Amino acid sequence: MVDFHSHILPGIDDGSQNVEESLQMLDMLAFQGAKKVVATPHFMATETAPQEFFIKRQNSYNQLKEKLSENHPEIILGAEVLYYSGISRMQELSSFCIDGTQLLLLEMPTKKWNDYIVREVLELNCTGDITVVLAHIERYLPFMEEGVLERLVENDVLMQVNANFFLRFATRHKAIKMLKNDYIQLIGSDCHDIKYRPPRLDEAYKVIKNRMGEAFVGYFQERSERFLEGLM
Numbered sequence: 001m002v003d004f005h006s007h008i009l010p011g012i013d014d015g016s017q018n019v020e021e022s023l024q025m026l027d028m029l030a031f032q033g034a035k036k037v038v039a040t041p042h043f044m045a046t047e048t049a050p051q052e053f054f055i056k057r058q059n060s061y062n063q064l065k066e067k068l069s070e071n072h073p074e075i076i077l078g079a080e081v082l083y084y085s086g087i088s089r090m091q092e093l094s095s096f097c098i099d100g101t102q103l104l105l106l107e108m109p110t111k112k113w114n115d116y117i118v119r120e121v122l123e124l125n126c127t128g129d130i131t132v133v134l135a136h137i138e139r140y141l142p143f144m145e146e147g148v149l150e151r152l153v154e155n156d157v158l159m160q161v162n163a164n165f166f167l168r169f170a171t172r173h174k175a176i177k178m179l180k181n182d183y184i185q186l187i188g189s190d191c192h193d194i195k196y197r198p199p200r201l202d203e204a205y206k207v208i209k210n211r212m213g214e215a216f217v218g219y220f221q222e223r224s225e226r227f228l229e230g231l232m
Helices: 019-032 050-065 115-125 148-154 169-180 201-212 214-228
Strands: 002-006 036-039 074-077 080-082 103-107 131-134 158-162 186-188
Touching: 002 019, 002 158, 002 186, 002 214, 019 050, 019 201, 036 214, 050 074, 103 115, 115 131, 115 148, 148 158, 158 169, 169 201, 186 201, 186 214, 201 214
Parallel strands: 002 036, 036 074, 080 103, 103 131, 131 158, 158 186
Antiparallel strands: none
8 A cells, every 4th residue: 555645754845744753654654554654855946955955855854764763664765746827938947847747736726716827737747757747626626617627638648546535535536436437546534633634545445445446455555656666
């Protein structure tokens, strides 16, 4: 099992506040069966220079790495990059991809998407060195015009959803429907702490298993691994 979206690194954003909390979150993920966790701290170009972000991320990871045991999931460094108008012209953008991949986790605006936004996402996805992954896509559905989601998926933009999308009664049916129609490729916990936003990946996969069957869960998790290996 891969957690494709987490704020597991200590003291770098609004996620884990210290190494001890990070270790508790990793213990929870290990118990749930996660073998790999993508660490995706927030990056906002209007607030932090890229090199400053990379230094902070590495320092945070180094602090945590000293305390990791062989029982903890493997941590893969990435980022949750906040979209802004003109992001496609950012020279360092490919450096924010998940390590060893071309996957860029992009956080979108929570306002009505105009055609420029959609075109820029598609443009980013066609550069050749970036595959866009839209973070927690369920949050943006109200801001999309009809047909936009389909257009993005048809052009190979990947969709990540949070585990809670499958756990809330009000959204569970929608989540399963999107999964059946292959509008979801990746699942993340988006965990921030151990109390208010803990990792709940195992609960989400239990819902999926009950609705879609064990064979589908196996296929989906194997495909997730292949995305990390650059085989999709």
